[in-house]
Amino acid sequence: MKIAITGHSKGIGQALANKLQDMGHTIVGFSRSNGYDVTAPGVIEKIVLQSAECDMFINNAPGKYAQAELVYEIANQWQGQQKTIVCITSRMAVSWTVKHPELGYRTTKKALDLAVEHVRNMWSWPRVCLVRPPSINTERSAWVGKQLNAINNNNLPEGDNGFKQMEPDEFANILVPMLFHERVFMNEIWMSAI
Numbered sequence: 519m520k521i522a523i524t525g526h527s528k529g530i531g532q533a534l535a536n537k538l539q540d541m542g543h544t545i546v547g548f549s550r551s552n553g554y555d556v557t558a559p560g561v562i563e564k565i566v567l568q569s570a571e572c573d574m575f576i577n578n579a580p581g582k583y584a585q586a587e588l589v590y591e592i593a594n595q596w597q598g599q600q601k602t603i604v605c606i607t608s609r610m611a612v613s614w615t616v617k618h619p620e621l622g623y624r625t626t627k628k629a630l631d632l633a634v635e636h637v638r639n640m641w642s643w644p645r646v647c648l649v650r651p652p653s654i655n656t657e658r659s660a661w662v663g664k665q666l667n668a669i670n671n672n673n674l675p676e677g678d679n680g681f682k683q684m685e686p687d688e689f690a691n692i693l694v695p696m697l698f699h700e701r702v703f704m705n706e707i708w709m710s711a712i
């Protein structure tokens with residue numbers, strides 16, 4: 519399969535890209551470091567065009583409302599085609615009790631969740647899987663942990679956000695087989711590390 523993924527250069531995206539590549543898939547990656555800032559003008563259009571021939575799109579890179587925009591644009595391009603979009607959203611979009619240092623973060627993920635719901639109502643293909651990962655040990659979560667410590671005065675060790683964490687590779691090893699299950703399509707995957 520040919521699989522497009524945003525945010526493939528680090529963290530969750532990199533682990534997913536590595537795992538999929540090891541399985542023999544071809545990866546088309548889009549990150550700021552290779553010239554695709556999803557928040558920059560015209561970049562979403564470029565990503566959509568370059569993903570036209572792919573079979574799966576993994577909508578992973580954060581960036582304002584880019585994930586919501588991308589799910590609409592990719593689904594519109596692929597309407598009626600038996601392809602899959604995977605959206606990495608957040609548990610934070612549905613749990614408002616935990617503090618988060620980025621004020622708009624929940625709202626952008628909520629927008630993504632709503633865009634997915636809307637796309638599913640418009641077209642049965644492409645199908646869309648929404649993933650709410652556990653806390654995963656990445657550069658981003660270390661930054662979030664640091665900010666949360668400061669906000670909550672928690673005195674946790676550097677990078678510890680107080681949640682049980684999982685390594686990106688471990689997460690990829692669990693998620694990827696679910697995405698390729700022969701008998702079941704996972705509409706939503708919600709995970710917590712134990």
Ligand SMILES: NC(=O)c1ccc[n+]([C@@H]2O[C@H](COP(=O)([O-])OP(=O)(O)OC[C@H]3O[C@@H](n4cnc5c(N)ncnc54)[C@H](OP(=O)(O)O)[C@@H]3O)[C@@H](O)[C@H]2O)c1
Binds near residue numbers: 556579581609651654
């Ligand atoms: N880590 C967690 O605990 C956790 C939990 C729930 C959900 N998530 C979600 O999982 C996704 C990945 O997070 P992560 O923890 O793996 O973060 P990360 O380690 O910081 O990696 C983010 C990836 O996205 C790319 N990226 C960031 N901003 C971008 C932009 N504006 N345009 C294009 N690419 C961009 C980065 O590459 P460049 O720097 O090269 O652009 C990198 O490849 C995010 O959507 C996040 O909200 C993470």
